[in-house]
Amino acid sequence: MGKFITFEGPEGAGKTTVLELLMKELTEANSDIVFTREPGGILIAEKIRDVILNKDHIEMDSRTEALLYAAARRQHLVEKVIPAINSGRNVFCDRFIDSSLAYQGYARGLGIDEVHSINEFAINGVMPDLTFYFKIDPKIGLERIAASSEREKNRLDLEDLTFHQKVQEGYEKVIERYPERIVIINAEKSIEEVVAEVKQVLKENQLI
Numbered sequence: 001m002g003k004f005i006t007f008e009g010p011e012g013a014g015k016t017t018v019l020e021l022l023m024k025e026l027t028e029a030n031s032d033i034v035f036t037r038e039p040g041g042i043l044i045a046e047k048i049r050d051v052i053l054n055k056d057h058i059e060m061d062s063r064t065e066a067l068l069y070a071a072a073r074r075q076h077l078v079e080k081v082i083p084a085i086n087s088g089r090n091v092f093c094d095r096f097i098d099s100s101l102a103y104q105g106y107a108r109g110l111g112i113d114e115v116h117s118i119n120e121f122a123i124n125g126v127m128p129d130l131t132f133y134f135k136i137d138p139k140i141g142l143e144r145i146a147a148s149s150e151r152e153k154n155r156l157d158l159e160d161l162t163f164h165q166k167v168q169e170g171y172e173k174v175i176e177r178y179p180e181r182i183v184i185i186n187a188e189k190s191i192e193e194v195v196a197e198v199k200q201v202l203k204e205n206q207l208i
């Protein structure tokens with residue numbers, strides 16, 4: 001069985017940047033790790049992603065949002081993550097259940113337990129073996145995104161700083177729940193330092 005590793009943290013923390021660098025480096029080293037992302041990773045889930053993040057969808061209800069994330073998660077797990085793990089490959093995934101708990105459960109105010117219960121239905125027992133939490137002052141994350149020309153702003157980026165501070169508080173509550181699974185990375189450091197820290201933990205756990 002392969003291992004399932006997830007990358008979490010607020011907008012602009014550097015998850016995607018670090019995963020792209022790891023993918024380049026490890027693919028060149030002939031590793032057969034599967035790199036994927038949520039919501040998305042396969043056709044049906046990418047379509048759900050477009051519905052969730054579309055800037056025109058300002059009417060979207062918070063519960064609808066939570067259910068769409070859970071639906072995308074289910075399909076992605078069944079089509080991509082579970083088959084990869086069963087074939088012995090490790091899967092590195094950009095966001096997973098902790099994002100829903102922090103964003104919809106806490107920041108949107110739906111309740112971490114409520115959002116956890118719809119996600120339990122979706123994931124049906126498949127939890128990450130290890131999670132990296134990219135810890136960063138949300139203000140710095142938002143500044144990075146504002147300074148980045150290539151990253152188009154989505155519906156959640158348009159939320160204000162108060163929302164992103166609540167996301168951070170939500171993540172802190174999630175970390176309290178799962179202290180063994182979640183490794184905290186100082187994401188305010190340089191990209192090179194963050195990549196090195198992640199690789200160190202991956203090596204310690206014999207995941208690369």
Ligand SMILES: Nc1ncnc2c1ncn2[C@@H]1O[C@H](COP(=O)(O)OP(=O)(O)OP(=O)(O)O)[C@@H](O)[C@H]1O
Nearest residue numbers: 010011012013014015016017144145148189190191
């Ligand atoms: N450690 C870092 N130091 C400085 N800038 C960084 C660092 N990591 C990433 N960046 C820059 O910040 C911007 C956002 O990074 P990235 O898209 O990787 O964040 P993310 O965590 O994937 O965010 P989101 O959750 O919104 O997808 C990019 O322009 C990236 O180059």
Ligand SMILES: [Mg+2]
Nearest residue numbers: 015016017094
């Ligand atoms: Mg990203």
